[in-house]
Amino acid sequence: MYIGRFIVVGPEIAAYRVSSRSFPNREIVERGDTLTVRPTAEAPESDNPYISYNCVKPGGDSMVVGNGSHVDPIAEKLDLGYPPRDALVSGLFALDYEKDDYDTPRIAGVVGEEAYIGIVRRDALLVRSVTEPTLVATYEKDAPESYDFAATDAETAAEAVYEADFEHAVAAAGVSRSGDEFERAVHNGN
Numbered sequence: 001m002y003i004g005r006f007i008v009v010g011p012e013i014a015a016y017r018v019s020s021r022s023f024p025n026r027e028i029v030e031r032g033d034t035l036t037v038r039p040t041a042e043a044p045e046s047d048n049p050y051i052s053y054n055c056v057k058p059g060g061d062s063m064v065v066g067n068g069s070h071v072d073p074i075a076e077k078l079d080l081g082y083p084p085r086d087a088l089v090s091g092l093f094a095l096d097y098e099k100d101d102y103d104t105p106r107i108a109g110v111v112g113e114e115a116y117i118g119i120v121r122r123d124a125l126l127v128r129s130v131t132e133p134t135l136v137a138t139y140e141k142d143a144p145e146s147y148d149f150a151a152t153d154a155e156t157a158a159e160a161v162y163e164a165d166f167e168h169a170v171a172a173a174g175v176s177r178s179g180d181e182f183e184r185a186v187h188n189g190n
């Protein structure tokens with residue numbers, strides 16, 4: 001099954017997987033405390049505005065994960081002291097679904113003292129508190145659902161979503177939390 005990009009968010013753990021049929025030549029790189037998705041050196045030129053962005057970024061005392069440029073304003077709202085629910089609603093609503101051929105939804109999560117997951121689709125905006133690992137994806141699984149996820153550290157979280165049984169894996173990121181401390185990890189396929 002192809003579900004596109006997806007995130008898994010729990011109170012102490014989060015992960016993001018880039019899956020892509022159309023733009024497989026991509027990687028995740030670490031830039032300071034932020035993880036960024038970008039085309040590899042071999043990737044053909046593209047003017048698609050949605051394929052390069054920060055996918056993991058700190059905001060306030062929390063960490064944001066997501067599939068596009070909305071990650072930045074969500075992190076900025078957290079820096080300003082917005083509660084995570086409000087930061088997610090604000091960032092997802094402001095940027096809305098992507099104006100591509102698929103009306104691709106934006107998905108995001110916040111891991112911290114409070115954990116939330118959200119998606120903005122053409123027909124809905126859903127933001128939900130999470131108490132156990134929860135998945136949401138751009139396609140097919142486009143409403144938050146409980147996800148059986150055993151990873152407890154960033155590296156195994158990234159590896160587990162990369163290996164998950166959904167088609168067209170490209171790259172993955174993992175985040176783990178211990179109090180106010182976060183670890184990040186990257187698992188690139190190429």
Ligand SMILES: NC(=O)c1ncn([C@@H]2O[C@H](COP(=O)(O)O)[C@@H](O)[C@H]2O)c1NC=O
Nearest residue numbers: 004005020021022023050051067100104138
């Ligand atoms: N975030 C991403 O990495 C990303 N990769 C592709 N998209 C969008 O989704 C469309 C479909 O891509 P694909 O066939 O690879 O699933 C692309 O044309 C692009 O507009 C993305 N946008 C949202 O997920």
